[in-house]
Amino acid sequence: MSGVLRYIVEPGFFGSAPAHLALAAGGVAAVVSGILGVFAVMRGQSYAGHAFADVSVTGGSASFLIGISPIWGFAGTSVLAAGIMDMIGIRRPRGRDLATGIVRGAGLGLAALFLYWDTTHGSTTGATIEILFGSMFVLDPSVLPFVVALSLLAAGIAAVLYRPLLLSSLSAELAYARGVPVRLAGVLCLAAIAMAVSLSSLTIGAILSTALLIGPAATALRLTSRPGVAIAWSAACGLAATWLGILLAYDSYYWPPVRQGWPVSFFVVALVFLFYLAAQVTGSRRGRRRPAPAAVTEPAPEPAVR
Amino acid sequence: MFYGFMVNTWTVATIIAVVAGVVGFFVVLRGSAFVADALPTGAFAGAAGASLIGVNTLAGLGVFSLAGALGIGWLGRRGRHDVATALVLVLMLGLGDLFLSFSTSYGPEIFSLLFGEVLGISQNEVAPVAVLSAICVIATMMMFRPLMLSSVMPELAEARGKRAHRIDMGFLAVIALATSMALPVVGALLIFSLMIGPPSAARSFTSAPYPALALSVVLAIVTVWAAIAASYVTNWPVGFFVGATGAFWYAVGRAWTAWGRNRAGRWLAKQSREVTVVAG
Numbered sequence: 001m002s003g004v005l006r007y008i009v010e011p012g013f014f015g016s017a018p019a020h021l022a023l024a025a026g027g028v029a030a031v032v033s034g035i036l037g038v039f040a041v042m043r044g045q046s047y048a049g050h051a052f053a054d055v056s057v058t059g060g061s062a063s064f065l066i067g068i069s070p071i072w073g074f075a076g077t078s079v080l081a082a083g084i085m086d087m088i089g090i091r092r093p094r095g096r097d098l099a100t101g102i103v104r105g106a107g108l109g110l111a112a113l114f115l116y117w118d119t120t121h122g123s124t125t126g127a128t129i130e131i132l133f134g135s136m137f138v139l140d141p142s143v144l145p146f147v148v149a150l151s152l153l154a155a156g157i158a159a160v161l162y163r164p165l166l167l168s169s170l171s172a173e174l175a176y177a178r179g180v181p182v183r184l185a186g187v188l189c190l191a192a193i194a195m196a197v198s199l200s201s202l203t204i205g206a207i208l209s210t211a212l213l214i215g216p217a218a219t220a221l222r223l224t225s226r227p228g229v230a231i232a233w234s235a236a237c238g239l240a241a242t243w244l245g246i247l248l249a250y251d252s253y254y255w256p257p258v259r260q261g262w263p264v265s266f267f268v269v270a271l272v273f274l275f276y277l278a279a280q281v282t283g284s285r286r287g288r289r290r291p292a293p294a295a296v297t298e299p300a301p302e303p304a305v306r
Numbered sequence: 307m308f309y310g311f312m313v314n315t316w317t318v319a320t321i322i323a324v325v326a327g328v329v330g331f332f333v334v335l336r337g338s339a340f341v342a343d344a345l346p347t348g349a350f351a352g353a354a355g356a357s358l359i360g361v362n363t364l365a366g367l368g369v370f371s372l373a374g375a376l377g378i379g380w381l382g383r384r385g386r387h388d389v390a391t392a393l394v395l396v397l398m399l400g401l402g403d404l405f406l407s408f409s410t411s412y413g414p415e416i417f418s419l420l421f422g423e424v425l426g427i428s429q430n431e432v433a434p435v436a437v438l439s440a441i442c443v444i445a446t447m448m449m450f451r452p453l454m455l456s457s458v459m460p461e462l463a464e465a466r467g468k469r470a471h472r473i474d475m476g477f478l479a480v481i482a483l484a485t486s487m488a489l490p491v492v493g494a495l496l497i498f499s500l501m502i503g504p505p506s507a508a509r510s511f512t513s514a515p516y517p518a519l520a521l522s523v524v525l526a527i528v529t530v531w532a533a534i535a536a537s538y539v540t541n542w543p544v545g546f547f548v549g550a551t552g553a554f555w556y557a558v559g560r561a562w563t564a565w566g567r568n569r570a571g572r573w574l575a576k577q578s579r580e581v582t583v584v585a586g
Contacts, residue, residue: 041386041389044386044388046340046386046388046389046391046392047339047340047343047388047391047392049392050340050343050344050392050395088560097337097338097339097340098334098337098339098502098506098556100339100340101339101340101342101343101498101499101502102499102502102503102506102552102553102556103553104343104498105498105499105502105503105548105549105552105553106499106549106550106552106553107549108499108545108549109499109545109546109547109548109549109550109552109553110546110549110550112420112421112493112543112545112546112549113542113543113546115421115543116421116542116543116546205403207347207399208396208399208400208403210392210395210396211393211396211400214389214392214393214396215392215393215396218386218389218392218393261407262404262407263403263404263406263407265400265403266400266401266403266404266407268400269396269397269399269400269403270397270400272393272396273393273396273397273400276393280381
């Protein structure tokens with residue numbers, strides 16, 4: 001038995017402090033991303049989620065430049081980007097992608113500049129890789145309380161706004177008519193998504209954090225159309241992908257070709273994608289038996305109400 | 307900045323700007339910004355893979371961006387388009403991460419792939435870029451009418467059924483091609499700014515398709531030239547200037563539209579006042 005276990009889990013995995021920290025921070029980030037991802041997918045804001053990830057690169061590289069923990073930069077810039085996107089019109093479905101894209105492009109331009117300064121003026125030559133692709137095993141232990149606090153905040157927003165957000169995702173007109181502050185709810189939801197993205201930027205890297213936001217949520221929404229159940233599925237999927245990814249990355253230390261370990265982020269993304277494909281297959285099988293209720297999986301266009 | 311070694315840069319950058327202006331016009335019109343963003347970013351993984359096994363970067367870029375386009379088309383037919391795009395994108399990026407961890411070329415090379423490198427363009431890169439661009443522009447022009455139809459009246463195009471899907475895939479392939487040749491110059495993360503900034507402004511200035519298309523190309527060329535010149539002078543990454551100029555064009559377009567609306571509003575108000583006076 002112990003021989004099999006030894007084969008699956010590289011010895012020392014459960015005793016290693018970096019692995020513990022990676023499991024804790026990565027797990028928290030995955031669960032929060034999974035929860036908010038359901039809202040992002042239902043509201044058709046996958047692209048915004050992806051743009052937050054890229055814009056958080058700007059904050060990450062700026063925080064390297066001034067020498068603070070990247071999490072501040074990740075969280076600050078992505079929440080700021082949420083505000084700007086809302087301001088320049090993310091609510092109209094037609095121009096939404098365009099506005100998102102412009103914010104993302106401008107943010108990445110700045111990121112290019114900051115990273116350039118990081119590598120020329122500082123000694124942090126690994127900054128580009130660390131910010132873009134994450135570094136779960138070299139997390140600073142002091143960052144954990146902040147990760148937990150930010151997660152609680154994001155999950156708290158989702159919990160408080162659960163019903164109004166669902167209603168305004170399905171039918172913004174109806175929500176507006178019933179007195180839901182559609183715009184406020186939208187901005188807060190966007191900010192919470194931004195926080196979730198910045199958390200997973202810290203763990204699996206900025207440009208891959210979209211995977212944890214969209215992948216588990218899309219998988220869950222294939223499996224069920226009940227929002228509450230979907231959120232639970234999505235969090236579970238994200239957590240499973242992250243923990244399995246960490247385990248595999250830890251095991252991969254002696255794998256060919258370079259024998260220095262495969263990246264965690266690769267495993268996480270690959271697992272997320274596999275989950276989605278599996279759900280796709282089972283979902284289409286079930287779909288043949290009975291028509292899937294399309295209401296939840298289609299985003300409702302939000303009217304330009306002010 | 308007009309030394310011999312810069313000639314290739316100016317030539318290639320201008321060609322890329324023309325393609326970005328033409329292709330980007332339809333990207334903006336169709337609202338497919340996410341795809342235009344995902345393909346270049348994902349294709350970056352192809353470049354990393356190509357440098358790992360030692361083949362031409364352009365080949366790696368082409369294979370990955372075409373595979374990405376097909377993947378998005380395939381998954382997008384069965385599920386939601388934006389979700390499919392996001393998932394294909396992160397899968398490609400994850401592979402890129404893996405390739406990077408295998409190869410030893412850390413730091414500067416990755417940075418230049420992501421954010422652009424204008425000084426490293428050699429003479430024998432010019433011809434492939436020119437050929438690929440010609441293909442892109444010709445393909446877009448051949449699809450001009452169906453593309454316009456499916457962009458402006460998606461319902462009507464959808465009613466025509468399969469053809470719309472074929473146009474969709476064709477356009478994805480064109481974006482993929484345009485991407486893979488522009489990537490080494492302006493960088494994976496910022497081709498996209500070039501593809502949506504100038505066209506979005508052009509669309510605000512005029513709604514007639516051909517003038518808007520022309521204006522979009524002109525603005526894209528101006529953007530690239532200004533970015534290269536500024537990058538040459540300051541030594542800062544060219545991507546920064548492309549991104550900033552793209553956002554600037556968008557802002558100008560929005561301001562112009564808002565101003566036009568105000569003017570129209572004032573004119574209407576004046577008319578209605580006069581009508582009231584006459585009636586009173």
